[in-house]
Amino acid sequence: MDILSPTSLDEVRDIIRNCLSDETSLSLRGAGTKSSLGNPVVADAQMQLSGMSGIITYEPEELILVARAGTELTEIEALLEAHNQMLSFEPFHPEILYGGTSSGTIGGMVGAGLSGPRRIASGGVRDYLLGFNAVSGRGDIFQSGSRVMKNVTGYDLSKLMAGSFGTLAIMDEITIKVLPAPETSVSLVVSCSDLASAQAACSQAFASAHEPTAACILPRDIAANVNLGGDAFAAIIRLEGVEVSVANRLTEMQNLLGPIGELHSLTQELSANLWRQVRDAAFFNETHEQIWKLSVAPTACVGIVNKIKTSIDASYFMDWAGGLIWLAGAGERLGADIRDVMASNGGGHATLMRASDDRRQNISVFQPQAPALMSLHTRIRRAFDPKQLLNPGRMGA
Amino acid sequence: MSVPAADQDILARRSEIAKGLKSIIPNHLVIDDDSSMRAFDADGLSAYRQMPLLVVLPETTEQVAAILKWCQTEQVKVVPRGAGTSLSGGATPLGDGILLGLGKFNKILEVDYDNRCVVAQPGVTNLGITHEVQDDGFYYAPDPSSQIACSIGGNVAENSGGVHCLKYGLTTNNLLGIEMVTMDGEILRIGGKHLDAGDLDVLGVMTGSEGLLGVVTEVTVRILRKPATQRAMLVGFDTVQEAGTAVSSVIAAGIIPAGMEMMDGPAINAAEDFAAAGYPRDADALLIIELDGPEVEVDALLERVEAIMKSEGATSIRVSTSEEERNQFWAGRKSAFPAVGRISPDYLCMDGTIPRKALPEMLTRMAGMSQKYGLRVANVFHAGDGNLHPLILFDANAPGEWERAEAFGADILRNCVALGGVLTGEHGVGIEKRDLMGEMFSEDDLKQQQRVKCAFDPDHLLNPGKVFPVLHRCAELGRLHVHKGQMPHPELPRF
Numbered sequence: 001m002d003i004l005s006p007t008s009l010d011e012v013r014d015i016i017r018n019c020l021s022d023e024t025s026l027s028l029r030g031a032g033t034k035s036s037l038g039n040p041v042v043a044d045a046q047m048q049l050s051g052m053s054g055i056i057t058y059e060p061e062e063l064i065l066v067a068r069a070g071t072e073l074t075e076i077e078a079l080l081e082a083h084n085q086m087l088s089f090e091p092f093h094p095e096i097l098y099g100g101t102s103s104g105t106i107g108g109m110v111g112a113g114l115s116g117p118r119r120i121a122s123g124g125v126r127d128y129l130l131g132f133n134a135v136s137g138r139g140d141i142f143q144s145g146s147r148v149m150k151n152v153t154g155y156d157l158s159k160l161m162a163g164s165f166g167t168l169a170i171m172d173e174i175t176i177k178v179l180p181a182p183e184t185s186v187s188l189v190v191s192c193s194d195l196a197s198a199q200a201a202c203s204q205a206f207a208s209a210h211e212p213t214a215a216c217i218l219p220r221d222i223a224a225n226v227n228l229g230g231d232a233f234a235a236i237i238r239l240e241g242v243e244v245s246v247a248n249r250l251t252e253m254q255n256l257l258g259p260i261g262e263l264h265s266l267t268q269e270l271s272a273n274l275w276r277q278v279r280d281a282a283f284f285n286e287t288h289e290q291i292w293k294l295s296v297a298p299t300a301c302v303g304i305v306n307k308i309k310t311s312i313d314a315s316y317f318m319d320w321a322g323g324l325i326w327l328a329g330a331g332e333r334l335g336a337d338i339r340d341v342m343a344s345n346g347g348g349h350a351t352l353m354r355a356s357d358d359r360r361q362n363i364s365v366f367q368p369q370a371p372a373l374m375s376l377h378t379r380i381r382r383a384f385d386p387k388q389l390l391n392p393g394r395m396g397a
Numbered sequence: 398m399s400v401p402a403a404d405q406d407i408l409a410r411r412s413e414i415a416k417g418l419k420s421i422i423p424n425h426l427v428i429d430d431d432s433s434m435r436a437f438d439a440d441g442l443s444a445y446r447q448m449p450l451l452v453v454l455p456e457t458t459e460q461v462a463a464i465l466k467w468c469q470t471e472q473v474k475v476v477p478r479g480a481g482t483s484l485s486g487g488a489t490p491l492g493d494g495i496l497l498g499l500g501k502f503n504k505i506l507e508v509d510y511d512n513r514c515v516v517a518q519p520g521v522t523n524l525g526i527t528h529e530v531q532d533d534g535f536y537y538a539p540d541p542s543s544q545i546a547c548s549i550g551g552n553v554a555e556n557s558g559g560v561h562c563l564k565y566g567l568t569t570n571n572l573l574g575i576e577m578v579t580m581d582g583e584i585l586r587i588g589g590k591h592l593d594a595g596d597l598d599v600l601g602v603m604t605g606s607e608g609l610l611g612v613v614t615e616v617t618v619r620i621l622r623k624p625a626t627q628r629a630m631l632v633g634f635d636t637v638q639e640a641g642t643a644v645s646s647v648i649a650a651g652i653i654p655a656g657m658e659m660m661d662g663p664a665i666n667a668a669e670d671f672a673a674a675g676y677p678r679d680a681d682a683l684l685i686i687e688l689d690g691p692e693v694e695v696d697a698l699l700e701r702v703e704a705i706m707k708s709e710g711a712t713s714i715r716v717s718t719s720e721e722e723r724n725q726f727w728a729g730r731k732s733a734f735p736a737v738g739r740i741s742p743d744y745l746c747m748d749g750t751i752p753r754k755a756l757p758e759m760l761t762r763m764a765g766m767s768q769k770y771g772l773r774v775a776n777v778f779h780a781g782d783g784n785l786h787p788l789i790l791f792d793a794n795a796p797g798e799w800e801r802a803e804a805f806g807a808d809i810l811r812n813c814v815a816l817g818g819v820l821t822g823e824h825g826v827g828i829e830k831r832d833l834m835g836e837m838f839s840e841d842d843l844k845q846q847q848r849v850k851c852a853f854d855p856d857h858l859l860n861p862g863k864v865f866p867v868l869h870r871c872a873e874l875g876r877l878h879v880h881k882g883q884m885p886h887p888e889l890p891r892f
Contacts, residue, residue, distance in 0.1 A: 017879070020877065020879050021879045059752075059754075060649060061645045061646075061648050061649045061753070061754065062645075062648075062752050062753055062754060063648060084651055085651075113593070113598075119592060120592070123566065123570050124592070124593065126593075126598055126601055127566065127569070127570050136845060138877060140841045140844070140845065141841060142839070142841050142842045142844075142845040143838075143839075143842055144842065144845075144846070146750075146817075146818070146819045146837075147752065147817055148750040148751065148752055148782070148783050148817070148818050148819055148822070149563070149750070149782035149783060149784075150558055150562065150567065150750045150779065150782040150783065150784045150822040150823060151750055151819040151821070151822060152555065152556045152558075152567075152605045152821050152822065152823055152824070152825055152826075153819045153820045153821050153826060153830075153834075153837055154826065154834065154837075154838060154842075154843075154846050154864065155602055155605070155606055155610075155846045155849055155850075156556070156569065156601055156602055156604065156605050156606075157602065157845070157846065157849070158601075159569070159598040159600075159601020159602050159604075160597055160598055160601065160602050160849075162598060162601075163593070163597070163598055164597055164598075168597075179653065180648075180651035180652070180653065181651070183651070200511075203510075203511040203512070206513060206622075207510055207511070207513065207535075207622060208622060209534070209622045209623065209624060209625040209691070210691070211622075211624075211690060211691070241690075241694060242694050242697050242698065244693050244694065244697050245690065245691050245693055245694030245697065248691055248693045248694070249691055252691075295591040295592050295593055295595065296590075296591045297509075297512045297589070297590035297591055298511070298512050298590075299511045299512055300590075300591075320592065323512075323591060323592060324592070346589075346590065347589055347591070348589070348591040348595075349591070349593070349594065349595025349596075350595075351595065366595055366596055367595035367596065369595075369596055370585070370586070372579075372583040372584075372585055373585050373586075373587065373596075373599070376579065376583075376585065376599065376852065376853070377596055377597050377599070379851075379852035379853075380597055380599070380602075380849060380852045381597070382852070383845075383848035383849050383851060383852045384845070384848070386875065386877060387877070395596065395597075396596060396597075
């Protein structure tokens with residue numbers, strides 16, 4: 001297969017115009033870390049984007065960073081850390097789920113739109129992508145958004161790019177809003193007798209004025225594996241910020257959640273390690289045939305998981321106070337069953353995060369949308385890529 | 398700024414169109430007499446007035462769908478309207494289009510504290526959502542200054558902000574789901590109580606689309622627990638430059654206040670005359686910095702911010718010691734517009750955003766422009782996020798002043814773009830900034846945006862004449878020009 005390795009947006013445009021004339025479809029590749037996420041792509045050639053890399057601008061006082069799409073995520077995270085700043089949405093790192101040693105590129109991060117634990121408190125990738133420039137599947141260079149925090153000029157195409165899996169356009173310069181990193185971080189573990197009380201602990205934490213920045217739920221087996229309490233569900237609440245405030249809020253949170261179950265807190269280091277595991281779904285391993293991610297109303301997770309567990313042998317844990325269910329299992333019916341149960345429990349969407357090509361060929365990796373909405377999505381894709389040249393089929397028609 | 402010429406065929410069909418609409422929705426929901434329609438002839442950009450062809454006030458989503466579908470079939474234009482508070486002309490009527498008012502969609506449908514969200518109809522006011530949940534200690538964060546009147550559906554259309562979006566984000570960051578109707582009458586549900594929608598982020602592109610892509614008929618928004626403490630600090634400076642540097646220093650110190658506002662000398666004095674908020678009249682720049690959160694945190698951060706202000710040369714510092722005093726600090730800022738209205742017969746409020754570091758340069762340029770156009774300007778800023786609200790003072794009855802004010806405003810926005818900023822931070826493009834879009838976007842940029850429009854509304858029937866300076870037909874936008882054999886880089890390696 002041809003591999004095209006442009007180094008500039010002009011070269012990308014020229015390639016796309018060539019591809020348009022001979023209808024050559026392209027699979028897009030940054031570091032290739034998430035190439036097995038999404039519906040399998042069959043394309044005539046591959047465009048390798050790692051040649052378009054480098055941090056262009058970083059202005060800590062302006063809270064912005066501009067990097068080219070092929071820049072390694074770890075390079076950006078290291079730079080921010082050196083300035084006590086961060087990508088607030090805690091982007092998913094793919095090594096554990098998909099293998100390899102790279103954490104992927106910033107372009108791949110935006111394309112996949114996968115956000116970590118802080119998503120529920122302060123937004124996801126979509127909320128921090130301020131602007132970009134790109135080449136559409138029409139072979140036109142265009143830009144959208146800006147480098148400032150507050151902008152409503154024209155349609156917010158950044159939102160469409162985040163999570164579009166390279167099906168709309170090929171980005172070059174990506175502008176991201178960054179935030180100061182919290183001075184300190186602790187986690188409170190609440191040992192709960194069942195899933196419902198663990199979820200209730202998370203909801204209570206977020207309904208309080210104590211400003212948690214993350215809340216996850218680990219079932220008995222996983223909680224035991226990571227030494228978080230004996231035979232109990234663990235609801236884990238993270239508190240971050242100025243030291244005196246965190247200490248104060250930890251006490252308040254202990255008072256609030258004490259009635260639900262036994263409490264203990266994690267040191268900064270254990271806490272950081274745990275949230276990385278939650279972010280990357282590190283509790284699952286190679287033996288799991290399929291790994292699913294369900295986005296649901298937080299309180300709905302209890303009914304959904306309990307229902308699924310009655311008929312399926314599945315392993316699971318939750319992030320986002322219960323609103324994000326990670327679920328691992330096996331079998332041809334698993335996906336359909338998950339989506340059925342979800343639909344009858346308030347709805348949401350389920351994505352098949354990891355499975356063999358074969359399996360992904362036979363089920364829609366992304367949540368099927370209602371027909372009218374599906375048709376709108378197709379029209380939007382065609383508005384950017386009328387000949388379906390870019391990552392054809394990876395995400396819907 | 399011109400409003401597109403009305404389609405004479407549509408005007409001639411007016412009574413037939415009224416009859417057609419009355420055949421699909423109850424008669425009393427179709428308003429066709431001039432005196433009743435008068436209430437809808439302008440939005441917050443009241444310099445532009447235009448009687449709509451007809452007004453329809455549907456009560457259900459199904460009625461909205463039926464109206465849009467009928468208008469699509471009959472090729473009649475539609476302008477959606479929430480509370481009509483847009484400052485950019487987002488809801489300015491079209492003479493040959495029906496005005497679709499969503500005022501009857503005024504109910505809160507569900508409050509869900511466990512999932513921290515409220516489901517509401519789009520005509521509910523922004524503040525109405527907070528009122529519904531405040532007794533239980535919650536609130537809805539985005540707080541545009543028109544929040545007492547503006548509708549939540551309009552907030553979605555405009556991606557409204559406010560003084561607290563530095564920390565809490567704009568509408569787009571606080572919206573979880575919508576029900577919407579497209580021009581062809583399809584009812585779509587996107588998102589809900591869960592996060593993200595699992596395919597392209599249509600919710601994201603709908604937010605801030607200024608009523609051009611669809612009509613929102615229900616929203617699900619995130620509510621937050623009210624912070625335990627809120628305190629504000631008033632800081633005076635001798636120069637706006639020093640105040641601007643002080644703002645950057647706070648951010649550089651890793652502190653994101655809930656709000657960080659700046660006013661210049663003319664704005665300080667106008668506000669003080671009007672509200673007696675206790676502002677230092679001798680200061681050339683005033684910062685209002687609000688911190689919120691747990692009491693110990695607010696105390697700790699206030700100390701740090703105060704130290705920064707002192708080292709940046711503050712001439713006066715006052716910290717609110719009671720809720721009453723905090724509200725008093727804000728009273729001046731929040732009444733800045735009416736206050737300026739007292740010192741000038743008319744004013745034009747602009748809304749650009751610039752990188753914070755460009756603030757001193759922008760103010761220098763603004764002083765020059767003020768001289769050039771011979772008009773005074775008072776400045777209030779959301780300084781934390783670089784969003785400027787220059788108020789250009791003029792007298793509409795003085796010959797030529799309105800034109801000069803408009804030219805001055807356009808010049809300010811051009812300078813915002815030149816300094817790395819944007820035309821509008823929160824008020825929207827509408828008709829007001831439509832003809833300036835070319836300052837920020839290339840023809841290709843605008844065409845790509847319009848192709849998105851075509852995916853939703855291929856006949857350009859929904860709110861046409863807004864946002865885009867030139868309307869290209871969708872068939873033309875969809876055409877592909879394939880330049881085989883004429884590539885600029887035919888030698889490009891393919892290996």
